[in-house]
Amino acid sequence: MGERPEGRTRTGNGDDIRDGVDGRRDDIDRIAGGVRKTAGARAVLVSRALGTDWLEVVAAEGAAADLTELLGARWHSSDLDAGVADGEPRGSHIVTRRGTGPVALPAGSHLPEGEGGLLMPLRTRSGRLVGAISVEGVADPVGLSPVVCELLEGYAEQLRLALQHQGIEALLTEQLRLAFAAEELLHSAGQQPDLDAVLHEVSTGLTEMLDARVGWACVEIAAGVHAEAACHPPEAASRLGPDICTLIEPMVADCWRDDLTLTQQDAPLLGRLAALVDQQQALLAAVGSGNELRGALLILRGEDRPWTLAERDVVRRLGRQMATVVGHLEGRRRDRALVEELRELDAYRRELVVSITHDLKTPLTAITLNTELLASGTRPEDASHHPVDAIRRSALRLSGLVDDLLALARAEEGLIGGAHSEGDLAVVLRDACRHAEPEAQLRGIGFDVDAPAELVVPLDVDALSRVLVNLVANAVKFSLPGGRVRLSLSQVGDVVVFSCSDDGIGIPEDEQSTVFDMFSRSSDPLARGVPGSGMGLAISQRILARLGGSIEVHSVQGQGTTFVVRVPTTVPAAG
Known part of the structure; x- marks a missing residue:
């Protein structure tokens, strides 16, 4: 990746947001501790929703020190739905259950036989899932008193608000990170000498920026020119196949027309392409600017990493901006071609002068020598080599050369x-x-x-x-x-x-x-x-x-x- 251009500095806003996220995490940890104490539980796990399909553990409170291993663990929202369906409702947030929770505890932290737990889905008033609380190791989850349930309801509301704010702050942090990464990627791509190097830089940079497994970029440098493509890692290209450009062309046109990105949920074919390289998530964006569609970007990664809105937006904008980079590259290529053409014209001019000078000099020298011979009054010994005949032949040669030059000019002008x-x-x-x-x-x-x-x-x-x-x-x-x-x-x-x-x-x-x-x-x-x-x-x-x-x-x-x-x-x- 290229270095950041001189004179560009990051503002302090990103650090301020990260400080806010860290403070919000401390609040979540304290609330999780309150839930554990109120419910008399052995462990409490707080998870944040990632889109609609996944949740990620962001807080783990309990007596076992190895609970920190669970931070960052991801589990599917369908497990939450299954737990809620099998449990017994206790208030607006609480569902009691028996047995283990949706997130497996580390080895050595198994719950004693007979203990159960609580599941507390956290949703906005519109029903959007924000997160979930999993309370593990409650001695009698069904027999919780109304006072305890009321306190847990209050903690759940606090965690819902905290997770909402954390989500907003995390989104801003992610947007800043992606914006800076995209800026550096575009700058680095713009320094590359040719389209092949640009595509390799972009496919590699996208893979790193989005923590993906495969990055693929395809662009045509000018209308009607065969498109070039690059894949990272290179060995994935053979598994995706040579017809990938043709396969995704209709979807790329949709991305371009509607100024959006597509995932495997929008287009099942993208999911099948991802499966070719043992991945599940696919993100597709168009490359183009103005009214001209130039190519496509395709990023593939694992099932537990759904695409965030920030990621989709930055890839969409990157496709637009990449077209500008390609346009500048084409401009540099045309400039180089023009310089080379001017050099060839200059060489042609020099060659023309040298050749014409040589072809003119020979008959002119003959004319000069024979004119001097005539002026001296010397008679040639061989009558067939009379100076006048030599002058005539040289003049005819000059006339033929002039005719050729005129014919050449007329032929080149059509x-x-x-x-x-x-x-x-x-x-x-x-x-x-x-x-x-x-x-x-x-x-x-x-x-x-x-x-x-x-x-x-x-x-x-x-x-x-x-x-x-x-x-x-x-x-x-x-x-x-x-x-x-x-x-x-x-x-x-x-x-x-x-x-x-x-x-x-x-x-x-x-x-x-x-x-x-x-x-x-x-x-x-x-x-x-x-x-x-x-x-x-x-x-x-x-x-x-x-x-x-x-x-x-x-x-x-x-x-x-x-x-x-x-x-x-x-x-x-x-x-």
Whole structure:
């Protein structure tokens, strides 16, 4: 659990209330002693009601020193009802009985044969059970005089009032304890780095705070995101089962709608869940804030610990406040994601500057050197390497780089690949081959084309032309001299399929997943020696995405590469 935040201090009200509770306990002890003396009894036990089903011994007066062992012992209210039903009424509070009382006395404190006792239920005027007095070891319980009965009635009324006040004070004390514990739990949960740690902190903290055996928390960090859950102790999760979220979902919705908690008395299914981990009491609350339900809290414990109103209220409020913690966590996650995105953008900017600078510098250097050669009046020995031709080639390379940059910007802004107009892809493929023909002839590379004479489709053929030109040009550039480039074009149903294969240098397996990244260049020295901007495949992928299509790569280093393009002829859904 986390430490209490600095600057937060507890007020003295809690200590004042605890002092009042201690004083009330002394009063109860004195009254219990008066009952014992008046009735001539061997022992008197005073119990306080815990809800409607249980009572707890709060005072034990008698000659045997070991009666203090009974303090805190709990017994079921049905035993009180049974004792009252079997006894003989004597006044408004007193019921006589024979034999032992509902609370077993410690070993060595057994009553002599023939003695009986008294049971005195303590109820408010409305009939609510406040507590009970069990008088043990009365020689003649039936023969009590009217004066003794009147005195016992007076003591019973005093104890009823004392227990009522003690109950109020104990409730306030418990509310303060739970409030401070919940505050510390929320503070500690808020310091956790992720949702998993938050859930483990909350499930563990709830178990400790409520003296429970099992704590379970389930939350989705954002709408539509798969919910995460944590259980304390962890081994209880397997016994509760993987479907617990689905099982309790309707009950959680009820908790959320009506702003309440549910127990096993409200929903029997919760009792069955508790039984899976050998417990009997279950408490369920919703996690959410505003109009958004985020998850649930489930706490399980033993039969002798019924849920108090204070416990139910603090768990209900904790569910509301926990949603705020999760919201802050989601905010921090978004902030981290934004920071990471900004870092990636900055790295992308630096890479863009370096790559463009390098690609611009090479042709500009060639232009500068050949311009100086022209200015010097020196004639080249080889007429095929005239400076003007070199300048023209460098200028064309610069123009191609600028075209790629413009195409990239337009593709990322959605300005390429959005229009659907009828066109002939067979013509587009032949144009792509003609575009690569000069370099293919220089290197002795041939084309094997499997395509129909005509393939008219309702697609943006101008955008697809750039894709096919890029792929065919790459196949030629990365083929070995004398190699073959195999091209196929067909329509299968409402999908156009284009395949481009070469038997060139191939792509390393560990680089195939990044081949469509911007400025992606292979680490293979042979590939790095081939000129290019590293933008062609990235542009092609973006164009195809705009058309609702796809592109995939299959390659074996040293054997060749195949790119497969699929484009639907139907208009893709918006978005």
